[in-house]
Amino acid sequence: MRWILGAGALALALTCNTAAAAVKDATAGGFTIENSETLPVDADAAWKALVQDVDRWWPKDHSWWGNESKLSIDARAGGCFCELAGARQAQHMAVVFVDPGRTLRMTGGLGPLQGMGLGGALEFRLAPADGGGTRITMFYRAGGYTPDDLSKFAPVVDKVQAQQLRGLADFLRKSAKQGG
Numbered sequence: 001m002r003w004i005l006g007a008g009a010l011a012l013a014l015t016c017n018t019a020a021a022a023v024k025d026a027t028a029g030g031f032t033i034e035n036s037e038t039l040p041v042d043a044d045a046a047w048k049a050l051v052q053d054v055d056r057w058w059p060k061d062h063s064w065w066g067n068e069s070k071l072s073i074d075a076r077a078g079g080c081f082c083e084l085a086g087a088r089q090a091q092h093m094a095v096v097f098v099d100p101g102r103t104l105r106m107t108g109g110l111g112p113l114q115g116m117g118l119g120g121a122l123e124f125r126l127a128p129a130d131g132g133g134t135r136i137t138m139f140y141r142a143g144g145y146t147p148d149d150l151s152k153f154a155p156v157v158d159k160v161q162a163q164q165l166r167g168l169a170d171f172l173r174k175s176a177k178q179g180g
Contacts, residue, residue: 023158026151030143033158037136037169038129040176043101046126046134049172050104051075057171059163062111064090073104081106093122102126109142111160113153118144138165 024032039046049057055071063069065085073081079095092114093106103125109118120142129135138161143150 026154031154057167
């Protein structure tokens with residue numbers, strides 16, 4: 001399934017998803033979502049996978065052009081979380097804050113939110129986990145003007161972001177098992 005491109009399709013998807021525990025708050029004007037994974041890797045390995053291997057772990061069914069796409073994150077202030085497929089291009093988000101091994105913050109609207117003129121701040125927060133490894137938290141706060149009630153979008157966006165973070169976690173677990 002590709003990015004859900006319209007509010008109508010998003011509304012249809014909402015009827016198939018009831019709730020998600022990681023929705024921190026949701027109002028008509030916006031929402032906050034947080035998902036976390038604890039992984040058996042150090043922060044440097046997690047950071048490298050996050051920014052250098054995004055094309056290997058981001059689910060292609062949540063990109064504009066699927067397997068034709070090449071995803072990249074230019075992890076510097078002013079950099080781009082971009083997708084290229086030949087002449088077709090998308091800037092999913094702009095990189096606005098980089099603290100290697102700790103925080104990557106990007107701004108913009110993901111998926112259908114972009115086309116609706118909504119914005120958001122997406123953070124990947126890396127921290128030492130109790131008992132070793134790294135805890136990666138994917139935090140997204142989105143909002144803006146729309147005639148739609150954004151609180152209804154939160155469970156769907158949460159489900160998609162949980163899948164995206166799970167992609168990174170699965171990639172890192174597989175890498176750890178293979179010795180790096």
